[in-house]
Amino acid sequence: NAGVMQNPRHLVRRRGQEARLRCSPMKGHSHVYWYRQLPEEGLKFMVYLQKENIIDESGMPKERFSAEFPKEGPSILRIQQVVRGDSAAYFCASSSRQGVKNIQYFGAGTRLSVL
């Protein structure tokens, strides 16, 4: 039973390029969350998705960032025209949200470096 899979683990982009981060949730999980973590800081919530729906995107920057979780395939976090300030670790988590328990299972993260 594979856990949450994120790829790539490391991504290097030059300013102005696009970054696409992928996340496959745990089997049976239909809830996906994306977080950003800067060095020495906690996780900042970005977006919460279910299949084909964005439930809460209150943590997403208004411009350049988008996320999707299609019916088939992984969830994608897309950052257009990256800037140096986008350099961070991006974590995906999935959950089954059974009852009131929202235990989230995390992937190993994608470390984005913008040159």
Added chain:
Amino acid sequence: SQQGEEDPQALSIQEGENATMNCSYKTSINNLQWYRQNSGRGLVHLILIRSNEREKHSGRLRVTLDTSKKSSSLLITASRAADTASYFCATDGTGANSKLTFGKGITLSVRP
């Protein structure tokens, strides 16, 4: 300001000692969770305590929750060098689609 805020920010102890970490939050919650993160890795869920529970144990972990003070503590007994990691509390609000809100974390160093 953040929903979950841990203290201390950093803790260094000797192997075998107990480690106590605290978390405070501001709004009503369904439950509170503690996660652990090893350097360069994702977070791993440790323990969940519901809002109607006061104390919970799991192995060497003991979690308490005081909803009147909006605070929680995580106690790791008989610490080991392998417990060295960052620890985060996360609160799950009362809304139907509420998200987990994480604190900034506590860096625990256990000296062998």
